[in-house]
Amino acid sequence: MVSDGRAGIQNQALGLAEAVARLTPADIAVKHVRWRPLFDRWPSGLKTPAMLAPGSFNPRDVTDWPDLWIATGRASLPLSARVRDWSGGRTFTVQTQDPRWNNDAYDLIVAPAHDSLSGDNVFEIIGSPHRITPQRLAEAAPAFAARTAPLPHPRVAVMIGGRSKAFDLTPAHAALLADRIKAAVQASGGSLLLTFSRRTPGAAQAVMTERLSALPGWIWDGTGDNPLFAMLDAADHVLVTEDSANMATEAAATGKPVHVLPMIALKPAGKFARLHADLRAHGAARPFDGMLEGWTYAPLNETERAARAVLEAMRTL
Template structure:
């Protein structure tokens, strides 16, 4: 299908519960498909009524969707999408049935490990560190995302006035937070901030720092206090998110180890990615597999308090997954 002319563009529905970190996985994969073949993307956001949200996926029906959800069922026969790309638990009751509802018209792709009804999806694009296997499973390093060198270059001019004057090396720091596997305590955050400050000062560089929604307020406050005297920009959450600008202008990227998404996204830039340790809460075998993979590719190294530079081939896993989707659609 790639590179061939068709009577009309491929129609793609991107389906999620609307949370940015979830939606961007499906949307990133859809945009990668669109870069390979003409396509029209429609974003669909769904939520279940609170009374039914915790029901098993097998028991949920479209009548249980909240009134705020976008319409995703029962369109006219010729309006079903060619390609359905969905992410997240909320989408599973629909993804598992959409092929039957569309009369086989729609090719169904689910990202992440669905953990339910796996044979019902045409393709599962799963992180390799999850260890999922099956005839319909396509493994990638990390998760699909929207970061590409071209995309961050396009977004960069909006932030150039503030970032371009900053001294090199410019250090982008992406801080996560508490999860099932890791924590970011106030004491640990203070220690990380001191190490980062020492490295930036020693290099005569500048800082570009952004926190995630999971960053504890105490950790955010102590890091902001200890790093605010450095040249740079600590984004406080107001205004447009400068993440793409940070990634474009950075000479180094520091990422906390708790987020597979942030590490894989950073590794798509081709810039040195330094991994910041977190406080472990339980065995991190999955994360260890991911970080081992990224390190073997030459993308990441543990942060050792210095800003050593190195080069590697930028990861293009979302693009590779998009090619697999088109190949599978072409041979179905």
């Protein structure tokens, strides 16, 4: 699988590759694509392997092309679009997300339904592919059991995003969210398991940490191994900010109630509104109303559904 190496991007391709490997024997090779700074922002159609950064995966080094190429993100597009030619048609090419460029160049595009992408080679899923499965969560739990096992129920996992083109998280809004989360956890007699994303502004993170640190639980400060999977395994409820398709989809894969926290909108909700509508229709998510109401639903398993579509398309090509 191929990506630029950023966790949120890589996990889409890697999660889909792992799902394929659960369905059929497969070896997974992780490759990172990076472009020299001078060429990084060039249009995909103008980039060539000679422009790749030192240490990047380079297709010129490939002597035995794989059966399947799964890639995610803008950095991978100039390579993905040429894999058919380079491999002599041997390699089946899958691109996740909406490439927004040369969409006919890929054998299959696994696209979020909320992007409203259409085409004969498009397979739509709710949200994004990811690595979360019940088995993976259970496997992650023992390493952090000393922190999570003593905590009182209900345990509330909170996934906080941050600034993007569509949303913002100011210190004032962070304080508001923290107060609402604190009130809900205190009223339930439960505990808190909180993680921040790389996009969470430092000031917002500081405000939320200060206001929530007195609660029973664990606010991960970013040091050491990432405990997200263990937190999701231990949680009875999951609260997630509305700015991230990845986080919402991962939360819905747990089968636990997903409460969506509002952010400051910088433009019309658009695709995020469509995503959250899909999650509500599945029974997974509801807007956070300050209460920790429980409900049940079948865990969202779109990554495996996409993996089955990949294998079926490979058989019929």
